[in-house]
Amino acid sequence: xxxxxxxxxxxxxxxxxxxxxxxxxxxxxxxxxxxxxxxxxxxxxxxxxxxxxxxxxxxxxxxxxxxxxxxxxxxxxxxxxxxxxxxxxxxxxxxxxxxxxxxxxxxxxxxxx
Amino acid sequence: xxxxxxxxxxxxxxxxxxxxxxxxxxxxxxxxxxxxxxxxxxxxxxxxxxxxxxxxxxxxxxxxxxxxxxxxxxxxxxxxxxxxxxxxxxxxxxxxxxxxxxxxxxxxxxxxxx
Numbered sequence: 360x361x362x363x364x365x366x367x368x369x370x371x372x373x374x375x376x377x378x379x380x381x382x383x384x385x386x387x388x389x390x391x392x393x394x395x396x397x398x399x400x401x402x403x404x405x406x407x408x409x410x411x412x413x414x415x416x417x418x419x420x421x422x423x424x425x426x427x428x429x430x431x432x433x434x435x436x437x438x439x440x441x442x443x444x445x446x447x448x449x450x451x452x453x454x455x456x457x458x459x460x461x462x463x464x465x466x467x468x469x470x471x472x
Numbered sequence: 473x474x475x476x477x478x479x480x481x482x483x484x485x486x487x488x489x490x491x492x493x494x495x496x497x498x499x500x501x502x503x504x505x506x507x508x509x510x511x512x513x514x515x516x517x518x519x520x521x522x523x524x525x526x527x528x529x530x531x532x533x534x535x536x537x538x539x540x541x542x543x544x545x546x547x548x549x550x551x552x553x554x555x556x557x558x559x560x561x562x563x564x565x566x567x568x569x570x571x572x573x574x575x576x577x578x579x580x581x582x583x584x585x586x
Contacts, residue, residue: 363515392574399481401562401578402516409572417573449516457571458504458523463516 361386363464365450371470372440380435380467382450388462389455391433392417393425395446396466402449408433409455440471474499476565478577485553486585493548493580495537495563502568505546507537508576511559519561522546533557555586 363384372378384391392407394417404417408427422444424436433452437444448467453459479494497503507519520531527539537548546563563577 390572392572394576399578401478402564402576404574404576407572407574415572418575451516455571457566457568458521460506460518460521461508461516461574463508465515 361462363450363452363462365448365464365467367467368465369468371472373472374441375439378437378440378469380437380448380450380469382433382435382464383431384433384450384452384462385431386452386454386462387430388452389430390459390461391427391450391452392461393423393433393435394449394451395419395444396449397446405435405448440469442471445469445471474503474565474567474573474575476563476575476577478561478563478580480580481578482581482583484583484585487555488552489584491548491550491553491557491582493561493563493582495546495548495577496544497546497563497565497575498544499565499567504566504568505537505539506564506566507531507535507546507548508562508564509559510562516562519548553582553584555584558582558584 393405394402406425408414450464451461453461475498477496504523506521510516522539
C-alpha cells in the first residue's frame with residue numbers, strides 16, 4: 360500500500376532533550392516536506408527536500424533540522440526542544456513538480472514540557 | 473512571498489445546505505492551487521487542484537472550485553452538504569517557479585448538522 364509513515368505518533372518529552380521524528384514513504388517520491396499544525400495557524404512548512412541531499416527552509420525552520428540521505432526517509436530533528444514546539448507535525452511527499460498532489464502521513468503529536 | 477487567506481474559520485451548516493468556502497492567495501506569478509480535507513482522525517487528503525485549463529475544477533465527493541485569476545481566488549463549493557462532510561478544509565498554493573515552497577491557509581472547520 361502506498362503510504363507515508365511517521366514515528367512516533369505521540370511523544371511527550373522535556374525541554375532540551377534531543378528527539379527525532381522519522382518519516383518514510385514507499386512511493387519513490389522525490390519531494391518530501393515537514394509541516395506543523397497549530398490551532399488557528401493552519402499548516403506551516405518547516406523544511407522541504409526536492410531530492411536526496413537537497414533540503415531547504417520553509418516558513419518556520421527555527422529550532423529544527425532535517426536530513427535526506429536516502430530518497431524514502433526524511434527525519435525531523437529537534438536538537439533542543441522547547442515548549443513552543445509543542446504541536447502536531449505532518450510529513451508529506453509528492454513526485455516532484457509544483458502541480459503534484461502531496462500525500463500526508465498520519466501526524467505526530469508532540470508535547471514538550 | 474506567497475500567502476493564502478481563508479475567510480471562514482468555522483462554518484456550521486445543516487444537511488442539504490449549499491457550501492462555499494473562500495480562499496484568496498497572494499503571489500505575483502503563476503500558481504497551482506489545491507484544496508485538502510482532513511476528516512476527523514484521518515490523514516489530510518486532496519479534494520481537488522487547479523494548475524491550468526478550465527478554471528472550474530471538480531474533485532471528489534461532489535466538491536468543485538473555481539479559479540478566478542482577477543480576484544486571486546479559489547473558492548470551494550458544494551451544492552448540498554452531507555453530515556460526512558464534517559471536516560477541516562485547507563486551501564494551499566504552490567508557485568510554478570518554486571515547486572518546493574507550499575503555503576497553506578489557516579483552515580476552515582466545517583460542521584454539518586444532521
